[in-house]
Amino acid sequence: MTFFEDQLKQGIFQISYCEKCNENIWPPKEICHICFNESKWKKSENIGKIIEFSKKDSDYFGLVEIDQGIRIMGDISSLSTPKTGQIVTMKVSFDSKPHYSFTVKNN
Amino acid sequence: MNNVAIVGTGQTKFSKDDGDVEKLLFESTKNCIQSVENCESKDIEGVLVSTNNNSKYLGAILSETIGIQPKISHSIEHLCSSGTNALISGYAYISSGLADMVLVSGVESATNPGQVLDWDKSRGSFDHPIYWASMLTKSHKTKFQTTEEELAIVSAKNHKQAMDNPLAYSNQPRTISEVMNSKQITDDLRILDCSRSCSGSASILLASEEKAKKISDQPIWIKGIGQKTTSASFTKNTLEEIESTRIAAKTAYEMAKVEPNDVDVAEVHDAFSVCELMAISELGITDNDKSGEFVRNLFNTENRMINPRGGLIGTGHPLGATGISQTIEITNQLQGKSEKRQISNLKTGLVHNMSAAGTSSSVMVLGN
Numbered sequence A: 001m002t003f004f005e006d007q008l009k010q011g012i013f014q015i016s017y018c019e020k021c022n023e024n025i026w027p028p029k030e031i032c033h034i035c036f037n038e039s040k041w042k043k044s045e046n047i048g049k050i051i052e053f054s055k056k057d058s059d060y061f062g063l064v065e066i067d068q069g070i071r072i073m074g075d076i077s078s079l080s081t082p083k084t085g086q087i088v089t090m091k092v093s094f095d096s097k098p099h100y101s102f103t104v105k106n107n
Numbered sequence B: 001m002n003n004v005a006i007v008g009t010g011q012t013k014f015s016k017d018d019g020d021v022e023k024l025l026f027e028s029t030k031n032c033i034q035s036v037e038n039c040e041s042k043d044i045e046g047v048l049v050s051t052n053n054n055s056k057y058l059g060a061i062l063s064e065t066i067g068i069q070p071k072i073s074h075s076i077e078h079l080c081s082s083g084t085n086a087l088i089s090g091y092a093y094i095s096s097g098l099a100d101m102v103l104v105s106g107v108e109s110a111t112n113p114g115q116v117l118d119w120d121k122s123r124g125s126f127d128h129p130i131y132w133a134s135m136l137t138k139s140h141k142t143k144f145q146t147t148e149e150e151l152a153i154v155s156a157k158n159h160k161q162a163m164d165n166p167l168a169y170s171n172q173p174r175t176i177s178e179v180m181n182s183k184q185i186t187d188d189l190r191i192l193d194c195s196r197s198c199s200g201s202a203s204i205l206l207a208s209e210e211k212a213k214k215i216s217d218q219p220i221w222i223k224g225i226g227q228k229t230t231s232a233s234f235t236k237n238t239l240e241e242i243e244s245t246r247i248a249a250k251t252a253y254e255m256a257k258v259e260p261n262d263v264d265v266a267e268v269h270d271a272f273s274v275c276e277l278m279a280i281s282e283l284g285i286t287d288n289d290k291s292g293e294f295v296r297n298l299f300n301t302e303n304r305m306i307n308p309r310g311g312l313i314g315t316g317h318p319l320g321a322t323g324i325s326q327t328i329e330i331t332n333q334l335q336g337k338s339e340k341r342q343i344s345n346l347k348t349g350l351v352h353n354m355s356a357a358g359t360s361s362s363v364m365v366l367g368n
């Protein structure tokens, strides 16, 4: 299991970034794609914005942008139909794959 | 740089049942070699196998199976566009002079491991292609006012065209309303909007100009090639665009010295209905907001210009074989050998094959 996955398991979304280049590295890697130096880790702010969404059976899912530019797919909890641009909070976990769960704020 | 021609083609039937990759490879290769009248197998200097299957050493295994000892043999994997990547590698071996004749064989079993890219942590637990396809479809509907009926027409058209393709996994006709009422996968995707994973194999024999003129009276020339990889993770892309296709197409058109409106026939990568609409726009064949109307017009006038063999949706999608099967269709069309699905007066054909939500694309321009 990678550090990223292990942290997801503990409910923490870690972002790899390069201090020197001031760049987030996504998907997470131990090496910066610009300068090839070792990356550092920081915790996500766990807040995102809905880019696009759809629904499977009775559950919404979609593409959400977190931490200025990282886009990930997850389930979306909302009492009414979500909207693109809506702000969501994020919870994460990991079993055999990552799980990203978003909740629409001020529902 | 030597010119490179397609001199032989062979395929198997596509099927949703599990298949033995070695047997399938041999069957399409046998059909390919037998399609060339004066082909001496021992003159094949390269054997390339494209597949997502985990079997090892298939290039050498296929070579031994057909009793040859080529200079070059290896496998090529690039998810759904493995086939065109293998063809373009074969092209490069011949144009550089490293080989005179190269066999390119693609194969897949229906239960292939190529649908999910574990590496891409962007996808979370939504790792099946139906989820990115839903995002692309929803976005296309919103941005270009594409209707569910227009999306359904892509599938109805390709199923209809596949009825005349004896190698397609199914020859069942599907009406627009059948597509629109087929099982709902997500709010933005129905089962008949999806191409189905299949077992199958397709093989092409490539040759240098000198060799082609000796062994073929109808060589089809690879006139233009463009390839582009923009990322591996799907969420780097803008949902309304397939940038890799746009860039690959531009390169291929420039190399072939043709314009999009010169394209008489094209096989495009309709992994899902929305992909055909996006592909024909990025290839410059129509505009994004007119793509639905363009396909509706093709359907209403029974014009088979796009995906005459039935595309991935109508024919089935054996990942490693798909790009090669697409290229065989355009080759046969340009040779006038497409029987019931033959389009008349063809000069220029195009093949478009892509991987992982359009993060990588290959475009080839063929001519007779």
Ligand SMILES: [Zn+2]
Pocket: A018, A019, A020, A021, A022, A032, A033, A034, A035, A036, A037
């Ligand atoms: Zn750096």
